[in-house]
Amino acid sequence: MPSHPSLPEPPVRRALRVAFVGEVDHGKSSLIGRLATAKDVRSPLRLAAARTTDPAHIVDQLEEERSDAMTIDTTEALLAWRGARLTLIDAPGHLELLKNMVTGVSRADAAVLVIDAAQGIQPQTLRHLAIAELLGCRRLLVAVNKMDLTDAPEATLAAVAAALKPQLAVHGFADATFVPVSAASGDGIESFSARLSWCHERPLLKALFTLTVDEPTGSEALRVPLQDIYTKAGDLWLVGRIAQGTLARGATVRCAASDSLHAVEQIVAFPHQLPLAQTGDCVALRLSPAPQAARRGDVLIAATDTNATSSRIDARIVWLAASPLAVGDVATVRCATQTTTARVAALTIVGTRQGCTSLALGELATATLALATPLVIGGGAASPLGRIALAQSGVLVAGGCVQ
Amino acid sequence: MSHLQELESRSIYLIREMAERYGADKVAMLWSMGKDSTTLLWLARKAFLGALPFPVVHLDTGCKFEAMYAYREQWAREWGLDLRIVRNQTALDAGMGPHKGKLACCGALKTDTFKHAITDLGLKAVYLAIRRDEHGVRAKERFVSPRAADFKWQYQDQPLELFDQYADAPAEEGGHVRVHPILDWSELDVWEYIRAEKIPVIDLYFAKDGKRYRSIGCRPCTSPIASDAADLDKVIAELQASPAGERDGRAQDKEDEAAMQKLRALGYM
Numbered sequence: 001m002p003s004h005p006s007l008p009e010p011p012v013r014r015a016l017r018v019a020f021v022g023e024v025d026h027g028k029s030s031l032i033g034r035l036a037t038a039k040d041v042r043s044p045l046r047l048a049a050a051r052t053t054d055p056a057h058i059v060d061q062l063e064e065e066r067s068d069a070m071t072i073d074t075t076e077a078l079l080a081w082r083g084a085r086l087t088l089i090d091a092p093g094h095l096e097l098l099k100n101m102v103t104g105v106s107r108a109d110a111a112v113l114v115i116d117a118a119q120g121i122q123p124q125t126l127r128h129l130a131i132a133e134l135l136g137c138r139r140l141l142v143a144v145n146k147m148d149l150t151d152a153p154e155a156t157l158a159a160v161a162a163a164l165k166p167q168l169a170v171h172g173f174a175d176a177t178f179v180p181v182s183a184a185s186g187d188g189i190e191s192f193s194a195r196l197s198w199c200h201e202r203p204l205l206k207a208l209f210t211l212t213v214d215e216p217t218g219s220e221a222l223r224v225p226l227q228d229i230y231t232k233a234g235d236l237w238l239v240g241r242i243a244q245g246t247l248a249r250g251a252t253v254r255c256a257a258s259d260s261l262h263a264v265e266q267i268v269a270f271p272h273q274l275p276l277a278q279t280g281d282c283v284a285l286r287l288s289p290a291p292q293a294a295r296r297g298d299v300l301i302a303a304t305d306t307n308a309t310s311s312r313i314d315a316r317i318v319w320l321a322a323s324p325l326a327v328g329d330v331a332t333v334r335c336a337t338q339t340t341t342a343r344v345a346a347l348t349i350v351g352t353r354q355g356c357t358s359l360a361l362g363e364l365a366t367a368t369l370a371l372a373t374p375l376v377i378g379g380g381a382a383s384p385l386g387r388i389a390l391a392q393s394g395v396l397v398a399g400g401c402v403q
Numbered sequence: 404m405s406h407l408q409e410l411e412s413r414s415i416y417l418i419r420e421m422a423e424r425y426g427a428d429k430v431a432m433l434w435s436m437g438k439d440s441t442t443l444l445w446l447a448r449k450a451f452l453g454a455l456p457f458p459v460v461h462l463d464t465g466c467k468f469e470a471m472y473a474y475r476e477q478w479a480r481e482w483g484l485d486l487r488i489v490r491n492q493t494a495l496d497a498g499m500g501p502h503k504g505k506l507a508c509c510g511a512l513k514t515d516t517f518k519h520a521i522t523d524l525g526l527k528a529v530y531l532a533i534r535r536d537e538h539g540v541r542a543k544e545r546f547v548s549p550r551a552a553d554f555k556w557q558y559q560d561q562p563l564e565l566f567d568q569y570a571d572a573p574a575e576e577g578g579h580v581r582v583h584p585i586l587d588w589s590e591l592d593v594w595e596y597i598r599a600e601k602i603p604v605i606d607l608y609f610a611k612d613g614k615r616y617r618s619i620g621c622r623p624c625t626s627p628i629a630s631d632a633a634d635l636d637k638v639i640a641e642l643q644a645s646p647a648g649e650r651d652g653r654a655q656d657k658e659d660e661a662a663m664q665k666l667r668a669l670g671y672m
Contacts, residue, residue: 012405012406012407013405013406014404014405014406014408014409015406041646042643042645042646043646044535044536044537044539044542044589044590045539046646048539058539059539061538061539061540061542061543061664062540062543062558062559062664063664064559072558072559073543073558073559073561074543075535075539075542075543076535076542076587077535077536077542078535078536078587078589080591080643085406087587099562099563100561100563102563102565103545103561103563103564103565106564106565106566215404227416227419227420227423228419228422228423230451230452232452237452239419241412241416268452269449270448270449270450270452270453271449271453278404279404280404280408280409280412281412282411282412282415282416282419282450284452296423320563334568336567384566384567387566389565389566389568391568394571395562395563395570395571396562396563396564396565396568396570397563399563399565399566
């Protein structure tokens with residue numbers, strides 16, 4: 001086998017994914033429509049733009065979305081601008097459609113919180129802000145929209161900012177910038193008109209394309225949750241993705257479930273042999289001695305890592321099913337490829353020590369979960385093993401993270 | 404991690420997930436010999452260390468380009484594929500064709516054929532190479548989309564998809580999931596990956612006499628675009644310079660703006 005992967009270097013950086021969140025009708029889809037059709041932006045949405053005058057319809061392409069003037073489901077569009085790429089994720093604002101919003105935001109690196117300048121903070125504004133943090137958005141921008149409708153744009157933006165800043169700080173976005181925009185007129189997208197010339201922030205398009213998030217350094221504790229075991233010519237191949245850390249050929253790893261030690265003989269990203277696998281790489285591993293009992297859901301960790309599993313966890317979750325979750329309920333926890341049964345031992349309102357007995361659709365809480373089998377779990381929403389989903393009767397009902 | 408590496412890795416992860424979830428005897432991949440499904444096939448070969456553990460299905464309408472059939476035979480042999488060619492012979496014998504209306508024709512020769520393949524092969528999961536950037540309605544798809552036996556896409560009530568956790572196939576007979584591993588690739592990504600990986604593609608994609616196919620399907624319903632892009636580098640340069648979507652050359656989308664939604668709602672790929 002050749003020893004070098006064939007994908008070219010220097011590469012185009014991975015495209016960041018940015019979700020647009022906020023209250024119903026504050027302009028999320030319209031802003032994406034504007035951004036996707038801005039000057040010099042290449043995007044597949046341009047075709048739709050040629051057939052409509054409503055910027056929201058560029059994104060909302062289901063007939064029902066157009067006739068009812070509301071986004072039903074999340075969608076994504078890849079934009080290219082001046083050699084850089086960015087994926088924008090639209091999300092519906094209605095509480096009843098929260099599962100669709102969560103579907104979109106769970107893939108995002110960053111979020112744009114859209115607020116109607118006249119309406120200010122609304123219930124979904126705050127819920128979406130909390131969910132963006134919960135699901136691992138690491139940066140946030142605030143787009144104060146409909147600035148064409150206000151007589152005193154600067155004062156209006158200042159009022160929205162003053163009201164929102166304490167909430168942003170609670171969710172770890174104290175450094176968020178505020179960009180005044182109008183999806184209706186296009187002001188603040190590529191540049192600011194005289195009405196908004198007092199704003200010293202970057203216009204939204206530029207602000208988005210210059211966003212950066214911290215990427216894994218590779219020095220995090222090794223975590224390789226196994227997906228499957230393949231047998232080829234009598235050899236066992238353990239396949240999985242490096243969730244975090246770095247794996248070198250020749251290293252010794254620990255199989256967390258059996259607590260056994262194994263040497264890494266081969267790392268294959270077919271058809272290549274790798275000396276080193278990094279965060280995000282999908283690999284097949286041949287270990288010595290071959291772990292005959294290995295199965296999906298086992299996690300390979302560093303040999304020196306001797307206390308990696310937990311059987312009781314505090315998970316911050318958002319509840320997404322119509323019928324509420326109660327203390328004492330049982331659910332399946334899914335974390336990367338690991339699954340186990342869990343009982344809800346306690347529910348606590350986030351940021352307090354105040355307990356609650358149940359959670360309704362769209363509510364957030366810290367759930368203390370007693371796990372039937374210990375899992376390698378934690379690391380927060382930015383880490384694949386810090387991200388969990390709960391399922392009941394095979395249906396996903398909650399998402400969240402474990403520190 | 405580069406853009407292409409990330410896309411490749413995420414796709415391989417999903418391909419492996421669904422084969423593990425349902426078992427190799429309950430999954431299959433649709434292959435139309437176009438650049439997208441060939442890219443998907445390439446990713447699956449990587450996922451399974453060179454040899455696919457499940458069948459590859461071609462929905463043959465009988466009116467594909469000659470070059471596609473030749474390519475199918477050549478690479479099925481080369482890659483050792485378990486190729487299943489399926490056709491709706493009853494509809495073909497009854498004279499089905501685009502002259503009966505494109506919705507009816509796609510429905511009979513592709514969607515119905517696909518339905519039969521799911522039942523005949525006993526499938527619970529099928530991999531398809533659709534991409535969000537092909538159409539605004541396809542952009543609303545999930546990576547894993549559950550379908551009941553009636554095939555209908557419940558686009559008004561799609562399931563939650565969270566991190567790498569997906570909805571299950573309906574337990575009923577004929578219930579399955581559509582798996583879309585390259586959903587978030589763009590047309591440009593596909594071409595850049597083909598170039599990086601040296602994936603063989605059909606010549607129809609490259610310009611001859613000022614025309615090339617940007618998308619290939621059935622002969623009567625696919626038309627070439629004006630282009631001088633006669634090789635891979637030129638195709639990539641053309642796309643980088645073009646703001647337009649790709650399915651410009653496909654009749655079923657042009658006919659009616661909502662045609663894709665109607666087709667997809669009924670279970671079209």
